[in-house]
Amino acid sequence: MADHTPAPRRAAPDGDAGIIAAATAARDLAYAPYSRFLVGAAVRTDDGAVHAGCNVENAAYPEGICAEASALAAMVMAGGRRVTEVAVVGAGDQLCTPCGGCRQKIREFGGAGTRVLVCGPEGLRKEFTLGELLPESFGPDNLA
Numbered sequence: 001m002a003d004h005t006p007a008p009r010r011a012a013p014d015g016d017a018g019i020i021a022a023a024t025a026a027r028d029l030a031y032a033p034y035s036r037f038l039v040g041a042a043v044r045t046d047d048g049a050v051h052a053g054c055n056v057e058n059a060a061y062p063e064g065i066c067a068e069a070s071a072l073a074a075m076v077m078a079g080g081r082r083v084t085e086v087a088v089v090g091a092g093d094q095l096c097t098p099c100g101g102c103r104q105k106i107r108e109f110g111g112a113g114t115r116v117l118v119c120g121p122e123g124l125r126k127e128f129t130l131g132e133l134l135p136e137s138f139g140p141d142n143l144a
């Protein structure tokens with residue numbers, strides 16, 4: 001049976017520098033030939049491990065995946081299950097906030113208190129909680 005208990009919020013020894021650096025490095029690897037909008041993401045789990053991903057687009061446009069989904073897949077492959085922080089790095093004048101689908105994907109492994117660090121290439125732009133981005137969410141516990 002999966003453990004759906006929300007992860008405790010605990011500061012990383014390096015603050016948020018490590019997770020933001022991981023997401024920034026992942027952005028450099030993004031495969032986004034169609035939108036040319038490069039995105040990197042990283043998730044930190046309750047054991048302190050950080051897993052990164054980038055967006056991977058496809059000639060069949062709807063088949064592309066977001067950086068957050070890519071990072072979560074890497075986390076699951078490494079055995080991680082409880083997300084405490086997410087960092088997303090995009091560019092441009094606007095905030096690169098996670099899309100609706102990714103908010104739900106993060107919800108699967110996080111809770112209302114999960115921190116979402118929205119960044120640009122220069123660093124942190126704005127911090128949210130998942131509860132702010134996805135209020136009254138439906139998660140694993142709703143199936144109980």
Ligand code: THU
Nearest residue numbers: 035037039055066067097098099
């Ligand atoms: N994208 C992400 O990977 N994450 C976000 O938070 C926003 C958007 C990607 C999807 C697509 O490859 C490109 O950015 C333009 O939407």
